[in-house]
Amino acid sequence: MRPGSRRAAGVVGGATPPGAAAADGSSGRPVGDSQPRQEGPLDLRLVPPALAAWGTAALALDAPPRWVIAAVVVCVVVAGALLVTWTVRGQLTGEGAGSGQGRGRRATRRPSWRRVSVAAALLCAAAGGASAALHGADLHRGPVPELAREYAHAEVEVEVTSDPRLTRPRVTGAHAVPPSVMLDAEIVRVTSAEGKTAVTRTPALLFAEDGGGDGDGDEGSGDAPARDAPAHEDPAYEDPAREDSAEPWPKERWLGLLPSTRLRFRADLAPPLPQSDRVAAVVRVAGGQAPRVIEAPSGPQRLAGRLRSGLREATNGLPPDARALLPGLVVGDTSRVPPDLEEAFRATDLTHLLAVSGANLTIVLALLIGPPGLAQRAERRGIAPRLGVSLRATALIGGVLTLGFVIVCRPDPSVLRAAACGLVALLALGTGRRRSLLPALATAVLLLVLYDPWLARSPGFLLSVLATGALLTLSPQWSAALQRRGVPPRLAEALAAAGAAQAVCAPVVAVLAARVSLVAVPSNLLAQVAVAPATVLGFATLAMAPLAMPVAKVFAWCAGWPVAWIADIARTGAALPGSGVDWPGGWHGGLLLALATVGVVLVGRRLLRYPWLSAACALLLLLAIVQPAPLTRVIAGWPPLGWRFAMCDVGQGDATVLAAGDGAGVVVDAGPDPVLVDRCLSSLGVTRVPLVVLTHFHADHVAGLPGVLRGRSVGAIQTTGYQEPPEQARFVREQAAAHRIPVSRAVAGERRRAGGGVLDWQVLWPGAEGPGAVSAPEGPNDASVTLLVRARGVTLLLLGDLEPPAQRALSRTPAVAALPPVDVLKVAHHGSAYQDPGLLRRTAPRLALISCGRGNSYGHPAPRTVAALRAGGAEVLRTDTSGAIAVIGPPGGSAAGSADEKTPTLRVATRPP
Known part of the structure; x- marks a missing residue:
């Protein structure tokens, strides 16, 4: 027998036969049974105190101090009175009870314990309120809040409290707003413009603009403008005095900062946004300066920084998605995750994999201790028992691993929450029982809320607690019900876990996102297959990087396969036409979804009795999600038969598809969002793109290019x-290079065909002064590539974003001067007010299409533009009200360019947003 296995096997005085498991007295089942049942009723005694502290902390964070003090005093006084009453009654009951009245005494005293429970809840509520009041006071204490309200300029000394990260790039019309560096910090000293200095501890949010460098970031990601962090620790930390430089810091220097670093610099202070309730001020580093490093980071933080940078370096050679995701899966480092991949994870409810999760620690602990069912048996597996380590020593090693996990992944609220959930799982591994898990979860919630009351308002914290609670309560029952109906045990457990977590978390997600994911459960089921190997190999990479980088690269290469699988699941699920449905937002929408979920669960219990009916319902749900083209064409009329052109609904931007044969389409512009254009092309059945034409490099026309390239053959x-x-032109070149796609320039007069002659087009603009030379326009809009398209008898004029000067110049070109009226006009610049009336009269379209976003801040389309088009006899359709628009030509339309179809019949199909 291995050392320590006597206690593990439950052997007492040799009474247990060899090979038999000890039985747990409360359940009558062997300790460490691989399928432990719930041992008696749930122990909910700690749940009310935890909820009381949670609710009070959420309310007290911004409540008036006098109200909080009064509430705390009342709670303490009432709790004290209840405890005193309970103590006195217990003494009286004990003195008057005879030896033969033990059962009656227990019956008499049991109701008095309810007083203790109420008193405990009141005391925890008082503690939560007091802690929240103290933390909330940090936002109003000292001179910083007043300076922020005055938008003052001051010299500040800050201590970095989080890893720097880049803000998400945003597309605002013509430009993609470049990301800036953002980090959490505490202002420890502030000197106002009048020279007054104050020492304080005020939480703030620090923003720093890129002060230099080429701005290229991380090249070759193939997914979006780079958001990479440096692959090595900033050597300046070895000598803080070296940072006394007058040169502004480039983005890479800011991203190299570690928590606990102290900086001093001149800054502009501003009040935070209303929803930013954890900070007292927003601090922006004044331009044209470099901060001075006053104090280097602590030793543990530097060690953690080296481990994290080693993990990033080891993953440098992986494919883009795996390279971006592996550090996030292991240590929560999402600095490389591009926005489109992040959106895909959000659409499939896989975002818990991008953040540090308790599951990461649980997997490592399971590798150390072994399967939960064998945790207290001599036959237990895992690294520790194979090395002869006792249970006590194994528990100590698990605690050390947890501490290291917190340090490496940073002790911010999300990491602390993950560590608490990991310790709950450690308790399950050590006991092999479920009954103790709910009290442990309640204790973790209570301690975390008291430590950091801001968690009481964190949606992520709420989702984490709800998911963990569902796994401990609903999941075992649902798994047992599925197994009773013949579902294999492992599949039943996986289905029950994913379904339970989704059932309790979906209403909260609907409150925040006003959308319900239909692919969340299958996406999580498929992703979980790869989470364990990816996590184990990722932590092996993390541990080996400082010791042997070649070995770490091998581990990273092995981890890249399961990580790429997870990324493919997210991208595929998000691209499905029926991946989600819009749902009313706010608390009323969440309550409505909760009621709907209860109804689905009740109906589902009955459906399980009828396997064929259950299979039919599952098939209907699958068809609703996948929406195969033949089925959607019959039911929804999309994509319509014989469509010639389609204008995608991509928000405030442009994306047009020209039909070029079965499964093929020429794409003109890609819109601002990769996910939206990808969904549009998928709904049209486009898998091959002979050519992508980008009319100009404004972000609302090119930022969605990764969505066009993903999973399609592009010529x-x-x-x-x-x-x-x-920067946008460079982005297009990088995307093309990553996918090995040639890039060329459009020249006026150029003619091309696709689809065996069913589609041809001519480039009308920009004008050329010579072979390959382009005349200098006044701006990017006037350089828009303008196309005259003919598709089986239907003509379409695509104007890009041409402004009136370029429109007038275009109308004077020989090609347009001889042009007869067109059938369809893609109105320039999203239907803005700046249009040339002469060009509108010359083209005289029968149908005018306008691509614009709902509720856009530009006022597109302009009412006078719409009125002018209608006055000219055109029917006007717009994507913000009609959704995606497809133009259908005459049945069996004539060959492109023939003269026998001068006024072809036009029909239109729309797909409402």
Whole structure:
């Protein structure tokens, strides 16, 4: 027998036969049974105190101090009175009870314990209120809040309290707002413009703009503009005095900062946004300066920084998705995750994999201790028992691993929450029982809320607690019910866990996102297959990187396969046409979804009795999610038969698809959102793209390019010759290079065909002064590639974002001067007020299409533009009200360019948003 196995096997005085498991007295089942049942009723005694502290902390964070003090005093006084009454009654009951009245005494005293429970809840509520009041006071204490309200300029000394991260790039019309560095910090000293210095501890949010460098970031990601962090620790930490430089810091220097670093710099202070309730001020580093490093980070933080940077370095050679996700899965480092992949994880409810999760620690602990069912048996498996380590020593090692996990992954609220959930799982591994888990979860919630009351208002914390509670309460019952109906045990456990977590978390997600994911459960089921190997190999990479980088790279390469699987699941699920449905937001929407979920669960219990009916319902749900083209064409009329052109609903931007044969389409512009254009192309059944034409480089026309390239065969990309804005032009080149797609420039007069002649087009603009030379326009809009398209008898004029000067110049070109009225006009610049009336009269379209976003801040389309088009006899359709629009030509339309179809019949199909 291995050392320590006597106690593990439950052997007492040799009474247990060899090979038999000890029985647990409360359940009558062997300790460590692989399928432990719930041992008696749930122990809910600690739940009311935890909920009381949670609710009080959430209310007291911004409540008036006098109200909080009064509430705390009342709770303490009432709790004291209840405890005193309970003590006195217990003494009287004990003195008057005879030896033969033990059962009656217990019956008499049991109701008095309810007083203790109420008193405990009141005391925890008082503690939660007091802690929240103290933390909330930090937002109002000292001179910083007043300076922020005055938008003052001051010299500040801050201590970094989080890892720097880049803000998410945002598309605002023409430009993608470049990301800036954001980090949490505490202002420890502030000197106002009048020279007054004060020492304080005020939480703040620090923003720093890129002060230099080429701005290229991490090249070759193939998914979005780079959001990479440096692959090595900033060597300046070895000598803080070296940072006394007058040169502004580039983005990479800011991203190299570690928590506990102290900086001093001149800053502009501003009040935070209303929803930013954890900070007292927003601090922006004044331009044209470099901060001075006053104090280097602590030793543990530097060690953690080296481990994290080693993990990033080891993953540098992986494919883009795996390279981005592995550090996030292991240590919560999401600095490389591109926005489109992040959106895909959000759409499939897989975002818990991007943040540090208790599951990460649980997997490592399970590898150490072994399966939960064998945790207290001599036959237990795992690294520790194979090395002969006793249970006590194993528990100590597990605690050390948990501490290291917190340090490496940073002790911010999400990591602390994950560590608490990991310790709950450690308790399950050590006991093999479920009954003790709810009290442990309640204790973790109570301690975390008292430590950091801001968690009481954190949606992530709420979702984490709800998911863990569902796994401890609902999941075992649902798993048992599925197994009774013939579902294999492992599949039943996986289905029950995913379904229970989704059932309790979906109403909260609906409150926040006003959307319900239909692919969340299958996506989580499929992703869980790869989570364990990816996590184990990722932690092996983390541990080996400082010791042997070649070995770490091998581990990272092995981990790249399961991580790529997870990324593919997220991208595929998000791209499905029926991946989610819009739902009313706010608490009323969450309550409505909760009621609907209860109804689905009740109906589902009855459906399980009828396997064929259950299978039919599952098939209907699958069809609603996948929405195969033949079925949706019959039910929804999309995509319509014989469509010639389609204008995608991509928000405030442009994306048009020209039909070029079965499964093929020429894409003109890609819109601002990769997910939206990907969904549009998938709904149209486009799998091959002979050519992508980008009319100009504004972000609302090119930022969605990764969505066009994903999973499709793309022949070439053609662009305008005017390379402005330069960052967006560089982005297009990087995307093309990552996918090995040639890039060329469109030249006026060029003619091309696709689809065996069913589609042809001519480039009308920009004008050329010579072979390959492009005349210098006044701006990117006037450099828009303009196309005249003919598709089986239907003509379409695509104007890009041309402004009136370029429109007038275009109307004077020989090609347009001889142009007869067109059938369809893609109105320039999303239907803005700036249109040339002469060009509108010359083209005289029968149908005018406008691509614009719902509720856009530009006022597109302009009422006078719509009125002018209608006055000219055009029917006007717009994506903000009609959704995606498809133009259908005459049945069996004539060959492109023939003269026998001068007024073809046009029909239109729409897909409402």
